[in-house]
């Protein structure tokens with residue numbers, strides 16, 4: 001199964017991706033995570049991406065297309081994959097189409113997780129992250145102990161782009177550059193819209209029903 005998780009910043013792509021990865025054993029490919037890892041390791045890609053990301057702007061298409069082409073060629077993607085945060089522009093979606101065609105693959109579904117702006121802002125401003133990849137929310141999904149990761153006991157931190165100014169910009173950028181993909185995939189009959197305003201576990205049930213019906 002080859003699927004895309006589409007949705008605005010804070011829709012719950014990463015949260016649901018973790019569950020899908022576990023349940024369906026699909027590799028979770030988050031371009032945001034890949035970029036943040038490169039920033040942490042100070043790679044040349046990380047250096048290029050950093051200023052775009054902290055402002056809430058998109059990183060240039062050509063960098064992302066290279067990342068995704070390389071990642072999809074790895075062995076673990078041979079039986080399926082789940083993209084989270086890619087594509088984010090029409091050129092990225094066209095490039096993905098070419099990459100898949102070249103390797104005789106196709107997309108099975110694009111899950112569009114829909115949440116309104118007010119809720120997105122609340123989710124992003126309360127999000128707390130751990131280095132191990134776990135993610136929490138101070139009210140909606142709090143860790144057992146304040147500021148401490150349940151999984152690895154690491155100290156939780158806030159993402160750079162979860163500050164108010166960056167959140168505002170990310171929502172503007174989403175509407176302008178990424179939202180057109182809803183129409184793009186709808187026309188290809190791949191779009192499945194999921195109500196992302198429900199509880200985390202209920203959304204996962206809805207996603208499972210959609211995937212089982214494919």
Ligand code: AP5
Pocket residue numbers: 007008009010011012013014015016031032033035052053054056057058059060061064084085086087088092123124126127128135136137138140141161170196197198199200203
């Ligand atoms: P990326 O890391 O992809 O960020 P994003 O798309 O802005 O999405 P988020 O990760 O913020 O949200 P999410 O949907 O994963 O929500 P989450 O599950 O964490 O990208 C970051 C940046 O990298 C971009 O701005 C760009 O600069 C660059 N980039 C990445 N990919 C790129 C690309 N393809 N092209 C160009 N640039 C690229 O949930 C959010 C919070 O809500 C959490 O606290 C969670 O606990 C909580 N929550 C989740 N679900 C629920 C629920 N149902 N109810 C209540 N709370 C919930």
Ligand code: MG
Pocket residue numbers: 013014015030032
């Ligand atoms: Mg995410």
Ligand code: ZN
Pocket residue numbers: 130131132133134149150151152153154
């Ligand atoms: Zn942790």
